[in-house]
Amino acid sequence: MAEVKEEKIVFQRPKALCDVVTHYCPGCLHGVVHRVIAEVIDELGIQEITVGIAPVGCSVLAYNYIATDFAEAAHGRAPAMATGMKRVHPELVVFTYQGDGDLAAIGTNELIHAATRGENITTIFINNAIYGMTGGQMAPTTLPGQVTTSTPRGRDTKLAGFPVRVCELVSTLEGAAYIVRRSAYNPSEIRKLKAAIKTAFQVQMAGLGYSLVEVVSNCPTNWGMTPLESLKWLQENMLAYYPLGDYKVKDSVKELMAKK
Amino acid sequence: MAKVLMKGNEAIAEAAIRAGCEAYFGYPITPQTEVLEYMSARMPELGRAFVQAESELAAVNMLYGAACTGARAMTTTSSPGFSLMQEGLSYIACSEVPAVVVNVMRGGPGLGNIQPSQADYLQMTKGGGHGDYSPIVLAPSTVQETVNLVILAFDLADKYRQPVYVIADGMIGQMMEPVELPELKPPQRPERPWALTGAKGRPRNIITSLQLDPPTLEKVNLRLQEIYRRIRENEQRHEEYMTDDADLLVVAYGTAARIVKTAISKARPQGLKVGLFRPITVNPYPYDALRKAADRAQRVLVVELSAGQMLEDVRLAVMDRRPIHFFGKMGGVVPMPEDIVDAMNKVMAEA
Ligand SMILES: Cc1ncc(C[n+]2csc(CCOP(=O)(O)OP(=O)(O)O)c2C)c(N)n1
Numbered sequence A: 001m002a003e004v005k006e007e008k009i010v011f012q013r014p015k016a017l018c019d020v021v022t023h024y025c026p027g028c029l030h031g032v033v034h035r036v037i038a039e040v041i042d043e044l045g046i047q048e049i050t051v052g053i054a055p056v057g058c059s060v061l062a063y064n065y066i067a068t069d070f071a072e073a074a075h076g077r078a079p080a081m082a083t084g085m086k087r088v089h090p091e092l093v094v095f096t097y098q099g100d101g102d103l104a105a106i107g108t109n110e111l112i113h114a115a116t117r118g119e120n121i122t123t124i125f126i127n128n129a130i131y132g133m134t135g136g137q138m139a140p141t142t143l144p145g146q147v148t149t150s151t152p153r154g155r156d157t158k159l160a161g162f163p164v165r166v167c168e169l170v171s172t173l174e175g176a177a178y179i180v181r182r183s184a185y186n187p188s189e190i191r192k193l194k195a196a197i198k199t200a201f202q203v204q205m206a207g208l209g210y211s212l213v214e215v216v217s218n219c220p221t222n223w224g225m226t227p228l229e230s231l232k233w234l235q236e237n238m239l240a241y242y243p244l245g246d247y248k249v250k251d252s253v254k255e256l257m258a259k260k
Numbered sequence B: 001m002a003k004v005l006m007k008g009n010e011a012i013a014e015a016a017i018r019a020g021c022e023a024y025f026g027y028p029i030t031p032q033t034e035v036l037e038y039m040s041a042r043m044p045e046l047g048r049a050f051v052q053a054e055s056e057l058a059a060v061n062m063l064y065g066a067a068c069t070g071a072r073a074m075t076t077t078s079s080p081g082f083s084l085m086q087e088g089l090s091y092i093a094c095s096e097v098p099a100v101v102v103n104v105m106r107g108g109p110g111l112g113n114i115q116p117s118q119a120d121y122l123q124m125t126k127g128g129g130h131g132d133y134s135p136i137v138l139a140p141s142t143v144q145e146t147v148n149l150v151i152l153a154f155d156l157a158d159k160y161r162q163p164v165y166v167i168a169d170g171m172i173g174q175m176m177e178p179v180e181l182p183e184l185k186p187p188q189r190p191e192r193p194w195a196l197t198g199a200k201g202r203p204r205n206i207i208t209s210l211q212l213d214p215p216t217l218e219k220v221n222l223r224l225q226e227i228y229r230r231i232r233e234n235e236q237r238h239e240e241y242m243t244d245d246a247d248l249l250v251v252a253y254g255t256a257a258r259i260v261k262t263a264i265s266k267a268r269p270q271g272l273k274v275g276l277f278r279p280i281t282v283n284p285y286p287y288d289a290l291r292k293a294a295d296r297a298q299r300v301l302v303v304e305l306s307a308g309q310m311l312e313d314v315r316l317a318v319m320d321r322r323p324i325h326f327f328g329k330m331g332g333v334v335p336m337p338e339d340i341v342d343a344m345n346k347v348m349a350e351a
């Protein structure tokens, strides 16, 4: 009789990811990023000490998918809420999940000052160059020439100004410890994204200061593309304006990473 | 316990600390800045949280965050700052988390000035932010009462899981009076099974004001309205002063009420039978008590440091059972007791 081999699980739903169908459009990277966050929470074993803060935007229902304690912030105010939580409960791991409209338009003030104070919180920032939830208007991150419902002839920088580069901006702030830009358009990028999110949480847990992981993302629906076209458009257009890489890694963070 | 001489703003801060406030977030604005300054020294030395926020928007959302974790938390501000907090307060009310906000009101609208005013009454008592919510609003008229009501505000916030406001004004914030404070105890955290503290050993908690499904949001609203009904039933507070034989019933709250009291002490010897009805909870408004007091008098005079914002609530209470008159000052102008005695005489001369 053939020997029965013990089953080895090679792939399964992370514990920190709820077993539900999401409301995201097909091909949208929000779902991928949720999964990556959940994997990191599992690997760090922090599901029971983590509090997430959902934004206003397409990911307004993030708490339906990521299985930790969660609060829903007002549009743009997540970093302030996170500050209030973390100051009372330094032992918690507190992260905000924010889109570009949420973080780089209405919530710029809260972002800049939470980073300036060096709050021990982590922000996952989804940059899809558009307002998804409200139906595709110009975001602060919309590229020059990009057509949106409120830049119907393409973003004219004379009228609408220039896109905001969040990592570059925030990395100038002393309280920021770990500021990096990643993407999620292919498996190798997703692996790099996961490593970055893990580091960001570890930076927070070591009390080293503010950490932010930007994800150059997509919005097939409002870009008017198929999922595959959107990933191609992302690589061909967004990466030039938003180069992937590490924008700020404080020495204390480097030491931490060397130890791991 | 011995009395200490304290400035109103500092008494607000110390009262909150004695009430077990674990987190304070604020932004400088006259005439309440001393609360922030006082807290910046006291809270860290007690190992409690203090943040000077970058704006009132941030302050109220820090308050929201801290309150979500079950902590007793407070912010303080003055009129323009309170306007900025409306968004956050609407979220706090819908999410059913306790929070305490003190508004030391100043002259408005706009940047106005830094003198005492009561012109935020409608904004504070009628919700101010979007949606159907109804905050508890406590209106002290002395520094001692401010201390007592700040402490009560924390208890009511906890009891009903709603934001509770204390409205003072530049006069109360800046004046010094002897006060008695309760003993300083370490903050105690009652069981708050709803709080966000990490889901160790329990199902996870979610605090949200989003309900996309209309019947579900209707349920949330019905639950809120039930809370407000309970508050109306149990928490109305007011003070009556010499109303038993009064022909003229003056209705005033806060600073206006204390000036009215002095005016009464001047008017009574002149033979004017006048009494004061002072709402302490301006929301829920003591409509029934006021109606009864007004029924015993011939006329009603409302005195406010505004164009007549509480006047609307007095009308709702008294309806057309008695003639209602109004005396108000705006723009940070504070009337002298004699001005109010003149107004009393004029009203009674019309009778
Ligand atoms: C105070 C306020 N202003 C405006 C809105 C409407 N609003 C909802 S989502 C959104 C934009 C979100 O865009 P983004 O943050 O880029 O996230 P995405 O939907 O693209 O994921 C806006 C403007 C709101 N809910 N609250």
Ligand code: SF4
Binding pocket: A023, A024, A025, A027, A028, A029, A030, A058, A128, A132, A133, A218, A219, A220, A221, A222
């Ligand atoms: S609208 Fe865009 S960002 Fe929103 S879920 Fe759909 S694809 Fe994703």
